[in-house]
Amino acid sequence: MDGCIFCKIAEKKLDSQIVHEDSEVIAFEDMNPQAPVHILIVPKKHIIDLLHLSSTDEGLIGKIHSVAKRIAKERKIEKGFRIICNCGEEAGESVGHLHFHLLGGRRLEWPPG
Numbered sequence: 267m268d269g270c271i272f273c274k275i276a277e278k279k280l281d282s283q284i285v286h287e288d289s290e291v292i293a294f295e296d297m298n299p300q301a302p303v304h305i306l307i308v309p310k311k312h313i314i315d316l317l318h319l320s321s322t323d324e325g326l327i328g329k330i331h332s333v334a335k336r337i338a339k340e341r342k343i344e345k346g347f348r349i350i351c352n353c354g355e356e357a358g359e360s361v362g363h364l365h366f367h368l369l370g371g372r373r374l375e376w377p378p379g
């Protein structure tokens with residue numbers, strides 16, 4: 267989608283440090299990491315957020331979590347990691363293209379802010 271940062275990253279029109287890519291999903295380092303491991307896992311298809319997820323795209327959510335599991339193992343953060351999907355402005359969503367944060371490599375507090 268025109269003007270969408272994550273679509274541009276998926277189309278390689280914007281640089282990123284890609285850690286995984288397949289036909290449906292791309293994962294790359296967050297440019298403003300909040301933990302030693304902070305990776306964004308993103309469907310290549312432009313879906314605004316979870317509220318805009320259609321039933322035909324449900325499979326993508328499982329796939330994204332499988333990718334998260336693989337990266338968590340690769341980065342050796344099995345001791346503790348978190349997958350976060352901010353939905354809506356009050357939850358801190360700042361990019362309107364569905365994405366999941368994979369965070370780990372340090373103790374993560376609960377509840378989150």
Ligand code: 5GP
Pocket residue numbers: 271282283294295296297298299306351352358359360361362
């Ligand atoms: P949100 O706040 O929407 O849940 O998360 C958006 C995330 O995208 C933020 O953690 C922010 O640092 C990251 N981000 C925004 N623009 C870019 C970019 O151009 N490249 C990368 N790698 N990360 C970005």
Ligand code: ZN
Pocket residue numbers: 267270271272273274311312313362363
């Ligand atoms: Zn997009």
